[in-house]
Amino acid sequence: MVGNPRTALRSSGSPQGFPSAVFGFAFALPPAAAFLALLALAPRVLDEGALVRSIPWIPSLGLAFSIRLDGLSALFALLVSGIGALIMIYAGSYAKRDPGAWRLFLYLQIFFVSMIGLVVAGNLFLLFIFWEGTSVASYLLIGYAAKNEKARSAAFKSLLVTGGGGIALLAAFLLIESATGSADLAEILASGNRLRESSLYIPILILAALAAFTKSAQFPFHIWLPDGMTAPTPASAYLHSATMVKAGIYLLARLNPVLGLTESWFWVLTATGTLTMLFGAYLGLSQRDLKRLLAYSTISQLGVLTMLIGQDTAIAFKAVVIAVLAHSLYKSALFMTAGIVDHETGTRDLDRLGGLRRAMPGTAAAAVLGGLSMAGLPPMFGFLAKETLISTATHPTLPPFINLILAGTIVAAGALILAQAGVLVLGTFAGPRREGLEARDPPAPMLVAALVPAAASLLFALVPLPGIASLLAAAAGAAFGSPVKVSLALWSGVGIPLALSVVAVSLGLVLLRFESRVRNAQKQLEVGRIIDRLYDGLLAGVDALSRRAVRLQHGRLRLYLSVMFLAVVILFVLFGRPVPPRLAPASVPLDLWAALRVFALAIVVASSAATIVLRRDLHAILALGASGLNVAVLFLLEPAPDVALAMIVVDILTVVILVLALTKLPAAIRARADALDFRESKRQKILDAILASGVGAAAALVAWTALATRPRPSEVSQFYAERSKALAGARDIVGAIVIDFRGFDTLIEIAVFSLAGIGAFSLLCRGALKRDARAADRGSRSPLLRSFAFVILPLCMVLAAVFVMYGHDRPGDGFVGGVIVALAVVFWYAVFGAERSRRTLRWVRPLPLAVSGLALALVQASISYFVNGSFYTPVDFGRRLGLPLPDGFALSTSFLMEVAIFLAVLGGASLVIDSTGHPDDSESCESSGEGR
Amino acid sequence: MPVLIAAGIGIVFAVGIYQILRRNLIRSAIGLVILSNAANLFLVACGSRWGLFAPYSGSPAQTSDPLPQALVLTAIVIAMGGFAFVLAVVHVVALRGRTGDSDDIDRLKN
Structure with a gap:
C-alpha cells in the first residue's frame, strides 16, 4: 500500500481540531462564483465565438495580460470551477482533524487559480506562467504529508517530470513566437498554415508534445501520476478530474488548429496515445489500492484523448469533448468515494475491503453511478463517450489498416476499463462484509460533493440539455478549427460501433469474472515498474555525477x-589579435614632465x-602605501587633480x-x-x-x-x-x-x-x-601627539568643508572630504584610544551618518525631479534667490549631493575603521553602530 | 613613452596577481589593492592626451580626457569599499579559524 496521507493528517491532529468545514465552504466561494460567472458568460461565448480582454503588461516584450474565453476555454473553465467548488466543500469534511489543513486549502486554491488562468490565458507566456503554477501546486499537494518519505519522493518525481515539460513548453512557445511573430493566442490561431510550413515546425511539435505528454502522464512520462496518490484525496480527485492532467490535453486541443492536420502530428499523438491507453488499462487491472487503480484508469483515459486529438477529424473532436466531460464527472465522483471509504474505514486496500453497500448506501450509490459511467454502460454519460470513441475508429476517413488497429486497441482498452470499474465498485461494496470493517456514510457535505458529479453523469445522458450540446460543439469546433456537430443522443442505431461496443462489454465481463486469475497472470509478467526503475537509475546516475x-x-x-588567470592567458594567446598601432609619438613631448x-x-x-x-x-603594507601615493603622483601629472x-x-x-x-x-x-611566505615551495x-x-x-x-x-575623438567627453x-x-x-551627468551612478557608488x-x-x-577587550584600548601618552590631534581634527573639517563647497569649481569633492575627516577621527582613536574618542566625538555616529547621506542623495534628486521634471538635473537655488555667494560656490542640488556623498562616505569609512580597529569588544561596536 | 607606461602597468599587474596567489591572506589583500591600482592607471592613461591642463572648462588648448577620470574616480571609491569588506572577511577568518592561510578557509565550513 502506498503512503496513506489520511493517517498523516490524523496523526498531526490536535484535540481542538480545525474548523475546516467552515473553511471548506469559504474556499468553495471563489470557484463557485467563477462557475456562475462562466455560466452567465456562456451564451455570449456561444454567440460571439471568443471573448477577449487584454491589459498591456510589458508591451516591449509582447507580453499582455490577456484573457480569451472561447468554447474550448469555457468547457475546461466550467469543469475546473464547478468541480473545484465541490472539492473544496468535500475537503472541508475530509480534513476535519488536521490542524494544518489551511495548507491544503491554500494549495487547492492555488491549483484552482492556476488552472483557470491556464485555460483562459490569451497570451502564450501568460499560459506558461499558469502552467508552471499548476506544476508547483501539484508538487505541494503530492508532498502534503511532508513527513512521509514516499510523499516527498513522489512530489519530487512529479516536479521533475512536469517541470521538465514546462521547460519544453517555454521553448516551444518561444519558437512559436519567432515563427509567427506574436505571442498572442488569437493572432497565432489566425496564422493559418504559417507554423505548419515553418522550418521550425518539427521542433515546435516535439517540444509542445513533450510538454503535453509530461503533464498529461502519457507513456513513458506517466510514472509520476500513480505515485502522486500520496496527495490528500480531495487533491487527487481535483488533479485527476479537472486540473493538471487535463492541462496537457487542453494544450494539444488548443494548438491543434495551427499544429495539427499533419502526418507527424498524427503519428506522434496517435502512437503515444494508443500505447498509453493500453498500458494504463492493463496495469490498472492489477492494482489493489483504490486510488492507484483510479490513477491508472486516468492514464488510460488520457491516452484515449491524446489519440483522438491526433486523428484530427470532426468526429474525433466530438469524441474528445464528450470524453473530457464524462471523465471529469465520473473520475471526480469515484475519487471522492474512494476518499470517503478510506476516511471511514481507514483503508483503501481492495484486499481488506468488501460488502460495504449496507453500511454506506449513499457512498455506494455514488460509486455505482460513477463506475457505470467509467465502464461505459448505458444509460450513463460515459456510454455516450465510449460510443463516440468507437465510432471514430470505424470512421471511413482513416486508412483501413489503421482503422483495424485502432478498433482493436479501443475494444481491448474498453474491456479492461470495464473490468477495472467492476473490480473497484464490486470489490468495495459487494460481497460479504470483511471482518472488523466498521463504516458508515460520511458527513453530508462530503457525500453530496461526491453524489453531484455522479448524478450529473446520469442526468446529462438522460436529459438532453441543449446548452450542453452547443457548448460541447463550440469547444470541439474551437479545437478542430472548423465547426463540429455534437448531438447527445444515447441511441444512435445499430451499426459497427454498437457491435464493437457489445464485444468490448462482453470481453470486459469475462475479464471481470476471471479477474483474480488475470491478476495472477499479470504478476508473472511484471512490466509496470520498468519505467520507474529507469527513472531511479537516471536519478542515481545524476547523483553520482554530481558527487564527482x-x-x-x-x-x-x-x-x-x-x-x-590561466584561462585569461590562454584566451589571450588564442584570440588576442595585435592591432596595428596608429602611433603619434611626436605629440609626446620629452621634457621635464615626461621625465x-x-x-x-x-x-x-x-x-x-x-x-x-x-x-x-x-x-x-608601507611599501604598498608608497606605491599608491606614487600612483597619485602619476594621476597628478596626467593631469587629473580630482x-x-x-x-x-x-x-x-x-x-x-x-x-x-x-x-x-x-x-x-x-x-x-x-612564516607561510617562506614555507611555500620554490616550485609553487x-x-x-x-x-x-x-x-x-x-x-x-x-x-x-x-x-x-590614442587619442581618438570621443563624442561623450x-x-x-x-x-x-x-x-x-x-x-x-x-x-x-x-x-x-552620472549622478545616479554616484548614488549607487556611495550606497556600495x-x-x-x-x-x-x-x-x-x-x-x-x-577577546581581551581592554588591551587594545590604550592610546598614546605622548603630549605632542595629543595636542596635534586637537589641532588636526578641526583643520580637516575646514578642509572637508572647502572640498564640499567648491567641489564643482576646484579639485576635491565630497568623497575626499569624507575620507579626510574619517582619517582625522582615526587619528584620535590612535592617540586617545577608542573609548575616550567615542566619548568625546559624540557626533561620529557611523550608521546614522551613512543613512542620512543616502537619504539626502535621494532627497536632492527628488527636488530636481519636482523642479525640473528629471532626476539629477541640478537646480541652483542660490542664483534663483539671488543670494550673494562667493565666486565658485553655488547653493544648488549639486552642492547637496556633495554633502550627501560626504556624509555617506564619512559614515562608511568610520564604520570600517570602527570595526577593523576594534573587532574585539563587540559591545562597544554595537553601541557605536546605534549611535550610542 | 606609451611603451614605457604599458610595460609599467604590465609589471604592476603581474605583481598584483602574484601577491593575490599567496597563501598569506594579508598578502592577498595587498595584491588586490595593487591590482586595482594597475587597472586605474591603465584607465587614466587611456584618457591621456599628453596635455598639460586638467579637464576644466575654460582651460586653454589641450586638456586630458575627463571621462576616464570620472570612471576612475568612481572605481577608486568602489575598490576601497570592496577592499574594506575583504579585509573584514580576512579578519573574521583569522579570528574564527585561527588562521591567516587561504588554504585553511575550506576548513571553516565544518
Whole structure:
C-alpha cells in the first residue's frame, strides 16, 4: 500500500481540531462564483465565438495580460470551477482533524487559480506562467504529508517530470513566437498554415508534445501520476478530474488548429496515445489500492484523448469533448468515494475491503453511478463517450489498416476499463462484509460533493440539455478549427460501433469474472515498474555525477584563481589579435614632465615589487602605501587633480585600516601567516610568477595597444566638456560628470561604499570572538601627539568643508572630504584610544551618518525631479534667490549631493575603521553602530 | 613613452596577481589593492592626451580626457569599499579559524 496521507493528517491532529468545514465552504466561494460567472458568460461565448480582454503588461516584450474565453476555454473553465467548488466543500469534511489543513486549502486554491488562468490565458507566456503554477501546486499537494518519505519522493518525481515539460513548453512557445511573430493566442490561431510550413515546425511539435505528454502522464512520462496518490484525496480527485492532467490535453486541443492536420502530428499523438491507453488499462487491472487503480484508469483515459486529438477529424473532436466531460464527472465522483471509504474505514486496500453497500448506501450509490459511467454502460454519460470513441475508429476517413488497429486497441482498452470499474465498485461494496470493517456514510457535505458529479453523469445522458450540446460543439469546433456537430443522443442505431461496443462489454465481463486469475497472470509478467526503475537509475546516475563534480571543488582559493588567470592567458594567446598601432609619438613631448612621469612610474613599479620581497607584513603594507601615493603622483601629472586627491586619501585610508587590522590580529596567527611566505615551495612560487608574468604581459599588451591608438575623438567627453558649465554650473568637468551627468551612478557608488562599511561592521562586530577587550584600548601618552590631534581634527573639517563647497569649481569633492575627516577621527582613536574618542566625538555616529547621506542623495534628486521634471538635473537655488555667494560656490542640488556623498562616505569609512580597529569588544561596536 | 607606461602597468599587474596567489591572506589583500591600482592607471592613461591642463572648462588648448577620470574616480571609491569588506572577511577568518592561510578557509565550513 502506498503512503496513506489520511493517517498523516490524523496523526498531526490536535484535540481542538480545525474548523475546516467552515473553511471548506469559504474556499468553495471563489470557484463557485467563477462557475456562475462562466455560466452567465456562456451564451455570449456561444454567440460571439471568443471573448477577449487584454491589459498591456510589458508591451516591449509582447507580453499582455490577456484573457480569451472561447468554447474550448469555457468547457475546461466550467469543469475546473464547478468541480473545484465541490472539492473544496468535500475537503472541508475530509480534513476535519488536521490542524494544518489551511495548507491544503491554500494549495487547492492555488491549483484552482492556476488552472483557470491556464485555460483562459490569451497570451502564450501568460499560459506558461499558469502552467508552471499548476506544476508547483501539484508538487505541494503530492508532498502534503511532508513527513512521509514516499510523499516527498513522489512530489519530487512529479516536479521533475512536469517541470521538465514546462521547460519544453517555454521553448516551444518561444519558437512559436519567432515563427509567427506574436505571442498572442488569437493572432497565432489566425496564422493559418504559417507554423505548419515553418522550418521550425518539427521542433515546435516535439517540444509542445513533450510538454503535453509530461503533464498529461502519457507513456513513458506517466510514472509520476500513480505515485502522486500520496496527495490528500480531495487533491487527487481535483488533479485527476479537472486540473493538471487535463492541462496537457487542453494544450494539444488548443494548438491543434495551427499544429495539427499533419502526418507527424498524427503519428506522434496517435502512437503515444494508443500505447498509453493500453498500458494504463492493463496495469490498472492489477492494482489493489483504490486510488492507484483510479490513477491508472486516468492514464488510460488520457491516452484515449491524446489519440483522438491526433486523428484530427470532426468526429474525433466530438469524441474528445464528450470524453473530457464524462471523465471529469465520473473520475471526480469515484475519487471522492474512494476518499470517503478510506476516511471511514481507514483503508483503501481492495484486499481488506468488501460488502460495504449496507453500511454506506449513499457512498455506494455514488460509486455505482460513477463506475457505470467509467465502464461505459448505458444509460450513463460515459456510454455516450465510449460510443463516440468507437465510432471514430470505424470512421471511413482513416486508412483501413489503421482503422483495424485502432478498433482493436479501443475494444481491448474498453474491456479492461470495464473490468477495472467492476473490480473497484464490486470489490468495495459487494460481497460479504470483511471482518472488523466498521463504516458508515460520511458527513453530508462530503457525500453530496461526491453524489453531484455522479448524478450529473446520469442526468446529462438522460436529459438532453441543449446548452450542453452547443457548448460541447463550440469547444470541439474551437479545437478542430472548423465547426463540429455534437448531438447527445444515447441511441444512435445499430451499426459497427454498437457491435464493437457489445464485444468490448462482453470481453470486459469475462475479464471481470476471471479477474483474480488475470491478476495472477499479470504478476508473472511484471512490466509496470520498468519505467520507474529507469527513472531511479537516471536519478542515481545524476547523483553520482554530481558527487564527482563536487570532488572537483577542492576549496583552495589560490587554485581557483590560478585556473581563472590561466584561462585569461590562454584566451589571450588564442584570440588576442595585435592591432596595428596608429602611433603619434611626436605629440609626446620629452621634457621635464615626461621625465617626472617616468620617475614616478619607476617608483610605483619598484614599491609594488617591494611588497613581494619585504618579509614582514607591516613593511609590505608601507611599501604598498608608497606605491599608491606614487600612483597619485602619476594621476597628478596626467593631469587629473580630482583623481589624484581621491587616490591620496584612499591610499592613506587603505594603509591605516590594513595596519589596524594587522595589529588587532592575534600575534600567534600573524606569526604563522608571516612564516607561510617562506614555507611555500620554490616550485609553487616559480609557477605563480610565470602565471603572473603571463597575465601581466597580456595586460601590458592591451595597455600598449590602447595607448598607441590614442587619442581618438570621443563624442561623450566632448558632450560633457561643452555642457558642464552650462548645465551643471561646474568648471570641474570631472566633478560635473560624477555629481550631475552620472549622478545616479554616484548614488549607487556611495550606497556600495556604505554597504561595504556596514558589511564589515556586521561581520566583525557580530561575528568576532570575544577577546581581551581592554588591551587594545590604550592610546598614546605622548603630549605632542595629543595636542596635534586637537589641532588636526578641526583643520580637516575646514578642509572637508572647502572640498564640499567648491567641489564643482576646484579639485576635491565630497568623497575626499569624507575620507579626510574619517582619517582625522582615526587619528584620535590612535592617540586617545577608542573609548575616550567615542566619548568625546559624540557626533561620529557611523550608521546614522551613512543613512542620512543616502537619504539626502535621494532627497536632492527628488527636488530636481519636482523642479525640473528629471532626476539629477541640478537646480541652483542660490542664483534663483539671488543670494550673494562667493565666486565658485553655488547653493544648488549639486552642492547637496556633495554633502550627501560626504556624509555617506564619512559614515562608511568610520564604520570600517570602527570595526577593523576594534573587532574585539563587540559591545562597544554595537553601541557605536546605534549611535550610542 | 606609451611603451614605457604599458610595460609599467604590465609589471604592476603581474605583481598584483602574484601577491593575490599567496597563501598569506594579508598578502592577498595587498595584491588586490595593487591590482586595482594597475587597472586605474591603465584607465587614466587611456584618457591621456599628453596635455598639460586638467579637464576644466575654460582651460586653454589641450586638456586630458575627463571621462576616464570620472570612471576612475568612481572605481577608486568602489575598490576601497570592496577592499574594506575583504579585509573584514580576512579578519573574521583569522579570528574564527585561527588562521591567516587561504588554504585553511575550506576548513571553516565544518
